[in-house]
Amino acid sequence: MGMIMGHDAVGSEFARESNDGQIAVRALLSAIVDSSHDAIVSKTLDGIITSWNGGAEAMFGYRAAEVIGKSIRLIIPSDRQAEEDYVLSRIRRGLRVDHFETVRQRKDGSFLDISLTVSPVRGAQGTIIGASKIARDITERKRFEREREQLLAQEQTARMRLNEALKARDQFIAVAAHELRNPLNVLHLTLQLLQRACRDPQRSAQALALAEKSQLHFDRFASLVDRLLDVARARSGNLDLYREDLSLSGLLVEVASRFKAERPDILITVETGPDIRGSWDKLRIDQALTNLISNAVKYGGDKPIAIAAAADAGDAMITIRDRGIGISAPDLPRIFELFERVAPGSEGGGFGIGLWITRRIVEAHGGTLRVESEPGVGSTFTVRLPMNARSTD
Ligand code: ADP
Numbered sequence: 001m002g003m004i005m006g007h008d009a010v011g012s013e014f015a016r017e018s019n020d021g022q023i024a025v026r027a028l029l030s031a032i033v034d035s036s037h038d039a040i041v042s043k044t045l046d047g048i049i050t051s052w053n054g055g056a057e058a059m060f061g062y063r064a065a066e067v068i069g070k071s072i073r074l075i076i077p078s079d080r081q082a083e084e085d086y087v088l089s090r091i092r093r094g095l096r097v098d099h100f101e102t103v104r105q106r107k108d109g110s111f112l113d114i115s116l117t118v119s120p121v122r123g124a125q126g127t128i129i130g131a132s133k134i135a136r137d138i139t140e141r142k143r144f145e146r147e148r149e150q151l152l153a154q155e156q157t158a159r160m161r162l163n164e165a166l167k168a169r170d171q172f173i174a175v176a177a178h179e180l181r182n183p184l185n186v187l188h189l190t191l192q193l194l195q196r197a198c199r200d201p202q203r204s205a206q207a208l209a210l211a212e213k214s215q216l217h218f219d220r221f222a223s224l225v226d227r228l229l230d231v232a233r234a235r236s237g238n239l240d241l242y243r244e245d246l247s248l249s250g251l252l253v254e255v256a257s258r259f260k261a262e263r264p265d266i267l268i269t270v271e272t273g274p275d276i277r278g279s280w281d282k283l284r285i286d287q288a289l290t291n292l293i294s295n296a297v298k299y300g301g302d303k304p305i306a307i308a309a310a311a312d313a314g315d316a317m318i319t320i321r322d323r324g325i326g327i328s329a330p331d332l333p334r335i336f337e338l339f340e341r342v343a344p345g346s347e348g349g350g351f352g353i354g355l356w357i358t359r360r361i362v363e364a365h366g367g368t369l370r371v372e373s374e375p376g377v378g379s380t381f382t383v384r385l386p387m388n389a390r391s392t393d
Pocket of ligand 1: 291295296299300322324325326327335336340341351352353354355356379
């Protein structure tokens with residue numbers, strides 16, 4: 001606004017005209033300031049507000065009459081008061097503060113993001129007498145930026161999870177291929193021996209012994225193929241349930257006795273109380289319980305396993321508790337993912353399909369599968385099955 005004119009140097013006519021001009025320009029500038037959507041404020045070197053335009057009134061909620069004569073610190077949040085010391089120190093040295101992005105507080109206590117430009121104001125003698133500041137509301141922009149950052153972070157997490165899933169699947173393919181190859185080798189060998197046995201009957205005993213031994217490999221082969229078929233069915237949402245009236249206690253005892261026969265060295269207890277009946281798919285529930293108990297055996301460190309069933313709030317609640325290696329907190333959500341094996345390569349380690357399919361089976365019955373675990377202490381898996389069918393199948 002440097003329009004100060006030397007009155008001595010001009011004629012009175014001109015002086016009057018330029019005076020008029022000055023007044024017109026001042027009025028124009030004042031109108032511009034007033035109509036601006038930006039907050040335009042001036043203050044003394046001590047931070048006392050000397051002018052406050054309409055933009056500032058709208059932005060901060062204070063009327064000009066309320067704040068003129070008061071400290072600008074009024075709109076500075078308590079944890080940002082040091083910013084004013086910094087701004088004033090620059091102004092006193094004749095320096096500007098340009099597009100400083102910060103936060104200010106409205107009269108109603110809410111916060112807004114602003115971009116601030118503060119410049120020194122010089123008096124007639126050129127000395128700095130105060131500062132003018134222009135604040136622009138950038139709340140919308142900041143919100144947009146935050147949303148974009150959030151979206152980017154979400155996208156990155158999704159991409160990371162996808163990569164992990166792909167890695168898990170590749171590992172699974174490698175393990176599964178290996179598992180499928182073994183029985184084929186055994187089959188090949190058995191056939192060769194049988195051929196020789198045809199020519200040399202003395203070898204037939206040897207061939208038969210090998211054929212018997214191979215049975216184990218074929219069982220594993222068949223179970224892997226079954227599991228793969230299950231995954232394919234469950235993935236396409238075709239996990240059909242064949243409900244029948246089922247005694248859960250009877251089923252639990254039946255499943256547990258299979259494991260007891262297989263692993264007589266492990267103490268497996270079943271506590272069922274009064275019989276619990278419901279309309280469930282026997283084969284699928286058998287499969288789910290088998291998966292959970294086989295994990296308890298696999299990861300239970302040969303320590304006792306406690307299986308219990310009870311009726312609870314309209315649900316059959318089954319718990320399978322082991323005292324084995326346990327699962328660390330970060331691994332807990334992962335164990336239900338397809339092909340996830342927390343301890344791959346561990347003794348008898350599987351394919352990371354069991355818990356995934358178990359959860360699908362339980363959920364198809366309208367139930368839930370939860371786990372509580374502590375590394376070195378053990379794990380408890382809890383299945384809840386509604387006794388009155390409210391299935392999602
Ligand atoms: P797997 O066929 O590999 O056992 P699951 O889906 O049944 O696949 O289990 C996924 C992973 O969860 C296992 O590889 C194992 O690391 C962990 N896990 C499952 N049950 C238990 C348990 N009772 N104790 C400790 N870890 C377990």
